């Protein structure tokens with residue numbers, strides 16, 4: 001099956017205030033808000049992009065990091081082909097908490113080969129508590145893709161999503177059978193949330 005016209009479900013997870021919504025805002029709208037409110041439940045955005053000559057539509061789910069919303073998690077994980085696990089390089093606790101996020105991921109994803117990317121965000125800040133090599137080491141140990149980003153300066157953001165999509169496209173088992181159903185679900189949602197959609201063709 002051709003990858004062109006494909007809809008992929010991506011999920012952003014990680015502790016509260018690590019910058020999940022900011023990464024999504026930067027990626028989809030190209031903007032940054034210094035005082036973003038915490039996500040309540042879940043947010044959702046759609047973005048089109050061309051990767052390696054394939055037009056893909058990304059349905060990106062931004063989950064709330066706050067503990068009180070964690071019970072909603074199982075439904076979000078279902079059908080996700082890619083997961084972005086975010087920590088804040090200036091808060092060690094968000095890095096040490098990664099194990100519990102990975103456990104949750106293992107429990108709730110229904111695809112064994114879901115592509116996972118670890119993202120160390122807020123590299124623009126001077127008060128770093130997690131070194132790049134620590135992030136890299138953890139990612140290698142747990143077979144995750146890895147990148148550091150700054151939603152504020154844009155550094156690494158585009159690259160993070162592109163790498164994730166490329167890896168998903170290289171794993172046809174993940175998207176081949178699901179294309180039809182996912183596409184239908186997305187059409188319903190994107191019609192409701194037209195103002196949140198944007199189009200982007202970085203490689204054309």
Ligand SMILES: Nc1nc2c(ncn2[C@@H]2O[C@H](COP(=O)(O)OP(=O)(O)OP(=O)(O)O)[C@@H](O)[C@H]2O)c(=O)[nH]1
Pocket residue numbers: 014015016017018019020021022023033034035036037038039040063064065066121122123124125149150151152153
């Ligand atoms: N300096 C800097 N600040 C950032 C960066 N990314 C996010 N922030 C700020 O960090 C705060 C939290 O960001 P959010 O994007 O709301 O974090 P979140 O992970 O979505 O938080 P929850 O919705 O509670 O799960 C906001 O005030 C952002 O402006 C970054 O790369 N650099």
